[in-house]
Amino acid sequence: xxxxxxxxxxxxxxxxxxxxxxxxxxxxxxxxxxxxxxxxxxxxxxxxxxxxxxxxxxxxxxxxxxxxxxxxxxxxxxxxxxxxxxxxxxxxxxxxxxxxxxxxxxxxxxxxxxxxxxxxxxxxxxxxxxxxxxxxxxxxxxxxxxxxxxxxxxxxxxxxxxxxxxxxxxxxxxxxxxxxxxxxxxxxxxxxxxxxxxxxxxxxxxxxxxxxxxxxx
Numbered sequence: 001x002x003x004x005x006x007x008x009x010x011x012x013x014x015x016x017x018x019x020x021x022x023x024x025x026x027x028x029x030x031x032x033x034x035x036x037x038x039x040x041x042x043x044x045x046x047x048x049x050x051x052x053x054x055x056x057x058x059x060x061x062x063x064x065x066x067x068x069x070x071x072x073x074x075x076x077x078x079x080x081x082x083x084x085x086x087x088x089x090x091x092x093x094x095x096x097x098x099x100x101x102x103x104x105x106x107x108x109x110x111x112x113x114x115x116x117x118x119x120x121x122x123x124x125x126x127x128x129x130x131x132x133x134x135x136x137x138x139x140x141x142x143x144x145x146x147x148x149x150x151x152x153x154x155x156x157x158x159x160x161x162x163x164x165x166x167x168x169x170x171x172x173x174x175x176x177x178x179x180x181x182x183x184x185x186x187x188x189x190x191x192x193x194x195x196x197x198x199x200x201x202x203x204x205x206x207x208x209x210x211x212x213x214x215x216x217x
Contacts, residue, residue, distance in 0.1 A: 025111050028216055029058035035212030042205040048074040062105055069098045090130045097123040112154035121145040145171035161186045179203045192216055
């Protein structure tokens with residue numbers, strides 16, 4: 001009998017805590033999102049842009065899985081300077097990474113979650129360089145990258161949600177470890193449609209900006 005009462009008391013204590021998950025503060029993690037993406041480097045301006053399709057699915061209240069596919073193009077244009085025996089160089093390229101990940105979100109108040117995510121990214125990229133008076137060369141490669149990030153997602157107002165995460169990524173031989181921060185805003189017009197804007201700042205002086213539309217379910 002004592003064991004039964006103890007179990008009931010423990011359940012009564014745990015239930016309110018378990019209920020303090022993301023649903024209790026109105027933050028959801030089930031959506032599909034389409035973004036315009038622009039990649040730039042400090043001191044060099046924008047050098048790649050394209051589109052990204054991403055989505056997330058929330059289950060068991062605190063957990064979510066997510067994924068994305070991005071297609072960006074690089075076009076450095078014509079570099080008009082003497083390069084050895086050649087007069088100039090035109091550089092272009094493609095970067096097409098896809099990623100899958102798993103996340104956990106726990107309520108830390110009536111309007112905020114603490115979020116931790118791990119992800120795997122397969123990055124496929126190609127470069128094409130054409131020298132005047134010589135011809136063109138193409139280079140293709142791929143990399144496997146693992147990342148982890150953690151931070152806060154919170155409702156600033158009833159319609160505006162913001163997040164700030166810090167993360168670390170590393171991967172195959174030749175992939176440098178990277179500390180990064182991601183910051184985002186989502187403004188909701190109703191329960192389904194919203195505008196999204198975000199930036200990822202890497203320690204290699206590159207930044208990725210994104211802006212797009214989100215449909216939540």
